[in-house]
Amino acid sequence: MKWSNFLFFSSVVISCPTYANDPFAELDQEMAVYDDRSGDSVALEKEFQAFLIEQEKQYQAWLVAYLKEFDQFQQTLVSKWGEGDVSQSDRNVEFSDDQNVKSVVDYENEELSVAVLVDKNLSQQEVEKVVQDKIETLLQDKKSNIARLFGDREFIKKGHVTVDQVAFSENKKQQVKERIIKQTQAQIQQIDKQADRVQLANDQVSEDKSQQIAIQEKAELIELTKQRMNKADSTYQEAQRKSKNDKNIAVYKVQLPKNSLQDRAKKYVDMAEKEGKARDISPALVMAIMHSESAFDPRATSPVPAYGLMQIVPRTAGHDVNRLLRNIDKPMQKNDLYIPAVNVETGTAYLDILDKRYLKAIKDDRSRLYCTIAAYNTGAGNVARVFNKNGSRNINQAATEINRLSADEVYKQLITKLPYDETRQYLRRVNSRIALYQVKI
Template sequence: MVPIDTSTTEANELLAKEVEKNIIKEQQNALSNELPAKINSEKIVVTPVQFNKKDEEIAKQNIQKQTTAYKIEADLKSDQLAIKTVEIPYQIIEEATVAQQISLEKEQAERIKKVEKQYQVLRQTEPKPQRKILKYTVQLPTNSLGKRAKKYSPFAEKESKRFDIPVALIMAIMHSESAFNPKAKSAVPAYGLMQIVPRTAGHDVNKLVRLIDKPMKPVELYVPEVNVETGSAYLNILDQRYLKSIKDPESRLYCTIAAYNTGAGNVAKVFNKKGDGNTRNINRAAKIINQLSPSEVYQALMERLPYDETKHYLKKVSKRISLYEVKSTT
């Protein structure tokens, strides 16, 4: 949406043409240079800008999404602490994590109140709508995702062999995390194709695989080969270290996908009893998981994971694995 301070037809037509040029230029400079945009100028629509309830709700939803991302990062850091400093009881780690998340929720409430006040003022002081926005539709080639996937599949194949992680899982995570955009960046922030957080997954891989006890740098994670190496190595750490007590490969796969997004501690919470001060203990949870079928494990995760984002993530990645599985022929 591009706001302008005029309502004349001539000005709108000129701006529409300018938008077309800018969009084409941006698409040509995009990460996949072979994907030019197709813009149908007949679909350009001019509508008034209003500070309505829908806009306000979107702003509040964005704050909530950002808070969830920060809470998930806190869970991931708790996993790090639990495995690196085994002398600290799980209960103390859990209490510290809960305290941090409560603080994040209070901050979220304050930010939402501020947004509500801002929109209330805007609605009260808004004159008759004079500003206009242009709404346009950009059509990309239908096979653009496939082209980007093909570009990065050699990295997935290489790291699959090195870290004993299925190629299809690596590709499905790239698809879900960034849609194969090597310059993707989230609110946490996480970076690159497999959306690596430098202080959590990046630090784990540096310490346990590269023998470097420090977080990764964002500039490193924007390098596709390094990013896929790091994401694949982290999947191996989850599979062979954090979740190694889960015996069934399919059950462990579901737990690995969820843990990639929210941490092994939150996976453990799904299966451990609340209130015993030991809910983040994945080895304890594994004893319960090992008594369940893979479908029962999946269902439990979908019902009791603490964040809807992680539930959607588990569902998306699990389904997308089949898109990238190699079908053998005889």
């Protein structure tokens, strides 16, 4: 996507109008303090708004630091490899401490690769020896993605090595910038999820104020993205100019075992069944979410950042689950989310919150399922925007329209009108994968 198009998209997102509060019936008592404009209630609201502003400042400070570290790492990769790289839901990427070795588990193409920066003067035999030594080091390291994910190591010996030169190009530079755009779009969705929290029963902030905070966060994020894009462009050109052109990239590739996905999935079936039963959530849905979010890799990490099997974002889904179910009003810690049992518990609990709190006004089970899947990715408010002609993010208002439609009509509208293509594809993937886990594997 061109940068100009992204700016247009972003300006539309952050300038969408806000609407009067339309809470669920059971929220009336909780929200009464904001309807009662007595001196005490106004003072309480001002105090709470001050707290929200301070929280927003802290988040922005964290975000700036996180993105700075992320960009610095990508710049280091560019200087060495001619390109950056990052893990995604279907692609686990890890680098050695010196960034000279890259191991990639590509779940979509069912392929494992280990890439090594080698001296240009090495012979093919010497290159293969270096690569094999690096692979053996990875296998001995229990924390590496290869050692963690694959118990059977015999298949790893069946690959072959190819050698290519480190190369810079306009296309690779554009990929670095597109990665920033994609990361920004994902973070905008997390801001949307944060704003959706006003629709929960125990929140203390009005819909209008929630949207104002979201608009401010998005504006600051987009301004930061402009700066990151400009810097990425200049630093890529500088890295290309300074390149010594003395390294090649040796890549060892091998196909994953035929039952690799199934073997990984089996490890988490019992967890999905346990948590699904506890929350009255389909275990098949939990498994389909895991499949789509991490391909059953418990150490999966995305640039949002999101963590673990069900890709929990600490500030949104993690905070909702902590506050509503654990009585802890703060985000989760990433190290906890790498623990499979904690992650599956949290992800299933978040599905439960979406199903029985955010989206409970939707009467048809299948319609609510489709909306829950989409909301897991993009938030209930963006689901509501599909059905509210005035652009409101209020799901109670949207439910009135959803309840007039058949489940098939709801699905069709979601996959054609959701504001993010990623979410439309996500809904298709998860929905199609539920059938794979209807019977215990």
